[in-house]
Amino acid sequence: MNAMMRTDNRVSRDGFLQVFNHLPVADLLHRAESATDVDVVRSLARPVRTLEDFAVLISDAANRTLENLCLQSMQLTQQRFGQVIRLFAPLYLSNECINNCRYCGFSRDNPILRLTLNVDEVVQEGRMLHDQGFRNILLVSGEHPKFVSNGYMEECIRKLRAFIPSISLEIGPMETQDYMPLVSAGSEGLVVYQETYDRTVYQEMHTSGPKKRL
Ligand code: SF4
Known part of the structure; x- marks a missing residue:
């Protein structure tokens, strides 16, 4: 979506x-x-x-x-x-997350190596995707207020927009005012997944963290 x-x-x-x-x-x-x-x-x-x-x-x-x-x-x-297919490439910024979702490897309690790319690394990844022909990039991250915050997203978007014409986001949900700087920086789309509309199943799948809130 x-x-x-x-x-x-x-x-x-x-x-x-x-x-x-x-x-x-x-x-x-x-x-x-x-x-x-x-x-x-x-x-x-x-x-x-x-x-x-x-x-x-x-x-x-x-x-x-x-x-x-x-x-x-x-x-x-x-x-x-029309007869159009829109291709995008995901660019993973960070696998840090404060939630536990039973279906996701980024879940907080999973003992995996955690990594957040710095802005230079993001640009480097973006250039590699650009060289492969991608012009539409989806910036993906887990939900963590400490790592993907304080202007980090804006800086990534602004630097990528210099050579990537279309940037969308798949990041933790925010309030409207928090999206504004990201739109101003050049992001044009937001991808949101609603895993289930069944409230009981939702509670079972999201075991802790803000995402558990209905
Ligand atoms: S909030 Fe997203 S990234 Fe974090 S554990 Fe759940 S599905 Fe994974």
């Missing part, structure tokens, strides 16, 4: 939460479980689809008409994006 940093993230998050909290998840699940072949044909034929159609189209019944789904999906993708 690549979200441009142009909205107030607090408003967006609250807005999203409001919508999410009112989703009839149990009903949609039931709809997916009870969908028939006829329902799938009907949902596929609708010019504008609802959430209920979505539930029908991810049902077991829809599995039986996968070719049709793929065709429509391809048409929609081409309609919106």
